[in-house]
Amino acid sequence: MDKPSKAPTAAHTTAAQDTGLEGSAALSPIDSTKLSPPRIGTRILARERLHTQLFEARRRRCIVLKGPAGCGKTTAMASWRQMQLSxxxxxxxxxxxxxxxQLSRFLDYLLASLAQVDPTMVRDTLLLEGYSSDRxxxxxxxxxxxxxxAAHPRELVLVLDDLHTLTDTSIHQTLQWLLDYxxxxxxxxxxxxxxxxxSLARLRSQNLTLELDLRDLRFTAEEAEQFLKTQLGEIDPSDIQRIYRMTDGWIAGLQLVAASRKKGRQRKLDGAASGQPQAQLLDNQAFSNFFExxxxxxxxxxxxxxLRPLALCERFCPALCATLVNRTSAVVDAAALFERLESDNLFLIAVDSADREAWYRFHPLLRETLLKLFEAGGEAEQRAVHARAWTWFRDRDLLSEAVGHAVHGGEAGAAAKFVEQRLETLYAQGDLRMLVELVRQLPMEQLQASVSLRMLLVRMQIYARDFAACVEGIERLERDIPESAAEVxxxxxxxRAILAVQRDDTDAAVAILPQLLHPPKNADAVMIGGSTNVLSWLYMHCGEFELARRIQLDRPPLLINGTPLLGTTGGSLQGRCLIGLSLAMEGQMNQAERIYREVLFEAERGGKTCFDARCLATALLGEVLYENGEVEAAYQLLVNWVDIFERVSIPDSVLRVLEVLAKTRWFVGDHKGAFAYLRRLQAYASKLGLDRLEAHSLVTQVHWHLQMGERSAAETARARLDAIDACHPNAERSSLRAIHILAEHAHVRWLAASGDLDGASLRLNQVIALCESGGRQLGVTRLNMLGAVFDAQRRLMDAAREKVLAALRAGHRYGQVRSLLDAHPEALALISQIAEGETLDPVLTFYVERLQAAALPAAAEAVSRKPDASRKQLSSGLETLSARELEILRLLAQALPNKKIARALALSPETVKWYLRHIFTKLGVTTRDEAVARLREVELSAGEGRDR
Structure with missing residues (x-):
């Protein structure tokens, strides 16, 4: 049997339509009843012919069941599911x-269904899903x-029932990718x-599909006879033949005839005998008429x-039914009726649920029939039932369903007030998905009538990075809120402060500093915590690192409903991340790492409420790992988070993630991949108008292009950096002062590459002075190391020696490794030369050895070659492949072209080709198909070995 679709509802203009929030990350909560098939009754007919077809196709890539409502598609799939499980x-x-x-909603449910099987399958994807509709x-x-x-150890079947309800082309494309890959x-x-x-053409050509339609799904004459006898006992063979002709094997029609006869309303089916034409039950309209x-x-x-009022609900239970008919005593009658209808297979489907209520759905054809009957009662009755449903769902905290019924029941104003009451609690719990789902259902006039809801819309626009709409919304609120409303x-x-952080605009934050410092007495914990975190961010970007930390250490305990406020942007975990960031900006990487790891541990236990803190801690920890020389660990930590950071995190997170990923690729010799991450950072910054982030990308481009001898490309990047610098001439106290430092740094690199070491050294000293005035010791150490190389190249060895020793002491004290090594390609050689001529204390001697070990690209390759769970499954033949080569080979086995592999791994297509040549050589093959065949052969052998 097929299951019900959503009931028609009254048309109304929603906030989502008018604010562009339809594609936002926030979705409605998961309805767990949609993640389970209907229960299969004990009297379901065994259909050997159909089941044999499905059994033989169990390992094919795609199985399609197509047919009208009531032809048994869902029942066939549910039976097949039980067979597959066995x-x-x-x-x-x-x-x-x-x-x-809607794409984001579909993805949310898709991942939820897979997580029911194994949450680890979707762990990484859950971090990406739902925040963007970008192709x-x-x-x-x-x-x-x-x-x-692919990493799941067993065969997996994904059943998508009622696919016809999805018409969004972006969903279709997503499914096509899932099928192709x-x-x-x-x-x-x-x-x-x-x-x-x-498109199934390729799969058809490979015999990887099974496609069944009504001809396959309808009952044969023998199956119809068996079904009717099961339902009705002994029945005249001529009656069976007439019923079969009337229904043409359509299962819903057979069920209706059986139901009719069970009720004792047998009528002669011979049209001639009754004087009436024989009815035909071959379509939905006939079903509806016959059912009535x-x-x-x-x-x-x-x-x-x-039953009639339940047509307005997608799911229902006896208690809800009693409320809709406005008769408390009806619970017992409803429970008995539902149980009987389900037991008799009369188009009522029981669905699983996590709560104690027995929940059901109507078959879509029955629901359509009942809905027509109910609508005949008039609009007033419909509104009254919606109003009762709104109260019932509201009292049980089923928020999305409650608001939907309230709006359609003429209670939109009450729904808006209800959402207002839940705003801060839901926000403090990190439940932005629910917030946007509730707003999406409210009419725009209700949103515009509420200052709180208008503020929520602005907050959603900030998360959607629609800064222009956000500014406009804030300006309108500024005009409408009276001066006396201090808390509002x-x-x-x-x-304004959150917007300033997302726009990397410290000047805007400074302008509202007095208000941030003095929140009103009635400000809640979320607001106080948020202002504290913004102040920390502002102070550290102004170089006042100690003050940034002090404001966090002095913050009072903040509680939400008696529980400490840990998560969200205003929580203490986010504040501790900012303490770590202030330490890292000063160069104190060891202390920063401890803080990040502690925050990550607590954030992972805190779930979605602490997701913001987890994002920030992950980004910042990646920077520390790279700085400590743990290049491969930094890459693995960050590579799957890039999309998440770009969509939900603050610019400082995005900057660090993309910079670190670029440096890890440069370190292993993947220069094209390194530049790809820098260009991604530049594109992100340019799109959002974040000049400081673009400057960071450009200065590294200048450095690397000069190392590769690409002076024209370096000059282009330097000219762009100078142009950005010229746009911010008075940025001494804001974060934008970093742009001038970066531009000067680029000029230092250019002068040195041009052979003007004296000019480069002079300008470098000015850059060092700027960094020291801002307290940025991480940059000072790196630049001092660069100055030492310049001195050595000018044969000023005493000066070089003093700078190297100073850099070593500072680097060891602050936990820096890559800052010294990345300063210049000749940095390590100079460090080793100075160390050999000095009698260093044991601590610095050990530190130099650590630098020497971390400088070898082989170190990262050694990490990649360490045995892991996947490699243990491989026998000889693939043992010579590195972890990266195995990764590429497995993506190749999924029929991905080079460009898709490159995109998945953040490599350039040329790099993928380079890897493939090496893979072919190591495996002794010459084509992609031969390489994939070798992989499957080895993995099959490994699997058989485990079975034995």
């Missing part, structure tokens, strides 16, 4: 509705998901009333009264 397959199930016809970003999300599924252990089962909107006359008419008026105006100040 064979050791894992099965993920997702029932789709028209409410899922490339979604494709990267699918690739991440595919890699998670699917690993060998993934099998998709697509159930639809219409043709699936996917042969089934619903057999219900008592009281029973029909229980402080909330508006906080919106």
């Amino acid at each position: 064979l050791g397959f894992d099965v993920a199930w997702l029932t789709l509705t028209s409410g899922d016809n 490339e970003a979604v494709e990267r999300t699918v690739i991440t998901l595919v890699r998670g599924i 699917a690993p060998d252990n993934l099998h998709l089962a697509l159930v639809s009333r219409s043709s699936v909107p996917l 006359t042969e089934v619903l008419s057999q219900l008592t008026p009281a029973e029909l009264e229980l 105006r402080f909330r508006l100040t906080m919106l």
Whole structure:
């Protein structure tokens, strides 16, 4: 049997339509009933022919069941699911509705269904999903998901039921990618009333599909006879033949006839004998008409009264039914009726749920029939039922359903007030998904009538990076909020502060500093914590690192409903991250690392509430790992988080992540990959108008282009950097002062590459003085090391010696490694030369040895070659491949072209080609197909060995 789709609802203009929030990251909560198939009754007919077809196709990539409602698609899939489970397959199930016809919502449910099987499959993808509808970003999300599924140890079937309800072309493209990139252990089962909107030509040519339609799904004459006898006992063979002709094997029609006869309303089916033409039950309209006359008419008026209002709900239970009919005593009657209808297989489907209530859905054809009957009662009755449903769902904290019914029941004002009451609690819990889902359902007039809801819209626009709309919304609020409303105006100040952080605009933050320093007495914990964190961010960018830390250490305990405020942007975990960042900006990497790891530990335990802190701590820890020389560890930590940071984190996080990833690629010799990350940073910065971030990208481009002898490219980057610097002539006290330092640094590199070492040294001293005045010891150490190299090149060895020793002492004290080594390609050689001529104390001697070990690219390769779980499964033949080469080979096995592999691994296509040549050489093959065959052969052998 097929299941119900969402009931039609009254049209209304929503906030999502008018504010552009339809594609935001925030989605409605997961309805767990959609993640399980309907229960299979004990009287389900065994259909050997159909089941044999499905059994033989169990390892094919895609199975398609297409047919009209009521032809048994879902029941067939549910039976097949049980068979697959008995064979050791894992099965993920997702029932789709028209409410899922939005990419981010669909992805949310897709990942939830897979997580039911194994949360580790979607762990990395969950961090990416839902924040962008950008085509490339979604494709990267699918690739991440595919890699998670490929690592799953068992065969996996993903059933997507009622696929016809999804018409969004971006969803279709996402499914196409999932199908095209699917690993060998993934099998998709697509159930639809219409043709699936996917290209299956390649899979058909490879015999990797099974496509069944109504001809395969309808009962044969023998199956119809067996079904009717099961339902009705002995029945005249001529009656069986007439019923079969009337229904043409359509399962819903057979069920209706059986139901009619069970009720004792047998009518002669011979049209001639009755004087009436023989009815035909071959389509939905006939079903509806027949259902009304042969089934619903057999219900008592009281029973029909229980069912009619339920048509407005996607799911229901006896307690809800009693509320909708406004009769408390109806709970017992409803429970008995539902149990009987489900037991008799009369188009009522029981669905699993985490709570104690027994939940059900209607078959879509029954729901459509009941809805027509209910609508005949008039609009007033509909609104009254919606109003009761709103109260019932509200009292049980089912927020999204509550607000939806309130709006359609004429209670939009009450719904808006209800959302207002939940705003700060939901925000403090980190439940932005629920917040946006609630706002999405409210009419725009209700949003505009509430200052709190308008502020929520502005907050969502900040997260969506729609800064222009955000500024406009803040300006309108500024005009509308009276000066006397101190607490509300402080909330508006906080919106300005959050916007300033996301725009990397310390000048804007300084302008509202007095308000941030003096929150009103009635400001809540979220606002106080948020202002404290903004102040820390502002102070450290102004070079006042100790003050940035002190304001965190002195913050009072902040509680939400008696619980400490840890998560969200205003929580203490975010504040501790900022303490670590202030230490790192001073160069104290060891202390910073301890703080980041502690925050990560607590944030991972805190779940979604602490997601902001987890993002920031991860980004900052990646910087520390790289600085400590743990290059491969830094890369592995950050590579799968890039999309997340770009969409949800503050600019400082994005800067550090992309810079570190670029440096890790440069370190292993992947120069094209390194420049790809720098260009990504530049594009991100340019899109959002973040000049400081673009300057960081440009100065590194100048440095690396000069190292490669590409002076023209270096000059282009330097000219762009100078142009940005010229736009900020008076930035002595803001974060933008870093732009001038970076521009001067680029000129130092240019002069040195041009042979003007005297000019480079003179200008370098000025840059060092600027860094020292801002307290940025991390940069000072690196620049002093660069100055030592310049002195050595000018044969000023005494000066070089003093600078090297000073850099070593500072580097060891602060926990710096890569800062010294990255300063110049000749830095390590000079350090080693000076160390050999000095009698260093044991501590510095050990530190020099650490620098020498960290400088070798082989160190990173050695890390990559360490045995891991995946390599243990491989026998000889692939042992010579590095971890990166194995990764590329496995993506190759998923039929990904070079460009897709490059995008998935943040490499250039040329680098992928280079790796493939080496892979072919090591495996002794000449083609992609031969390499993939070797991989599958070895993995198959490993699997057989485990079985033995």
